[in-house]
Amino acid sequence: MLGGTFDPVHLGHLRSAVELREFLELDRVHMIPACVPPLRGEPRVSPEQRLAILRLGIGDTPGLVADPRELHRDGPSFSADTLASLREEVGGQARLVMALGHDAFLRLADWHEPERLLTLAHLVVIDRPDFEAPLPAPLVALIAGREVADAEALMSRPAGGLLRLTLPSRMAISATEVRRRLAEGRSVRYLLPEAVERHLMQHGLYRY
Structure with missing residues (x-):
């Protein structure tokens, strides 16, 4: 599971998902747009638009899935509820991973039911080159005794571990910068997949 607002999805998100899948040898990566993110302001475009843009970004990339499940739930998009629904689908013995960036990881103790997250899945923290x-x-206490040294140790059980991961590309692209450039009428070429850039331009999204 790789969640986020994807406001909009960019090449950093997508490349991280591909490298995460390869490094951990995952069957698939569910990229799940938050409908109502609990710890940040409302995204600039609707959840349905962000899902459509994500699907354009993924295209036919093997193993990446644009998962709409948080759009189908009322109320805040709590990751613990999303992981619970995934766990119900894959069963108790499957290895389930939730990946998040280092900046989000720093706030993990403030999330809804953070202890429950670790009963449902492993956590993989993707280091950011600029953070x-x-x-x-409180975070130190939450993760005490859970960190492992490598993917093999992480995947030896279904859930409960923590792995810090530096991905090869480490693309320092932020959705905030993409939105700013769009609003200012500046180029976003090579920050977004071509299909996403074309869609945003055609529909005038983020141009305010």
């Missing part, structure tokens, strides 16, 4: 900060004390 370093010390871990808050």
Whole structure:
């Protein structure tokens, strides 16, 4: 599971998903747009538009899935509920992973039912090339004794581990910067898949 607002999806998101799948030898990566993100402001475009853009971005990439399940639930898009629905689908013994960036990881102790996340899945923290900060004390307590050294150790059980991962590409692209450039009428070429850029331009999204 790789969740987020995907507001809009960019090449950093997509390349991370591909490299995550390869490194951990995952069957698939569910990219799940948040309908109502609990810890940030409302996204610039509707959940349905963001899902459509994500599907365009993924295209025919093997193993990547644009998963709409959070759009079908009322209320805030809590990751614990999303993982519970995935766990119900794959069964108790399947290895389930939730990947998140280092900036989101720093706020994990503030998430809804953070302890429950670790009963349902492993956590894989993707380092960002432009983001370093010390871990808050509540987060240190939450992850105590859970960190493993490599993918083999992580995948030895269905859930409960934590792996920090530096992906090869480490693309320093942010959706905030993409939105800013679009609003200013500046080029976003090579930051987005061509199909996504074309769609945004055709529909005038983020141009305000």
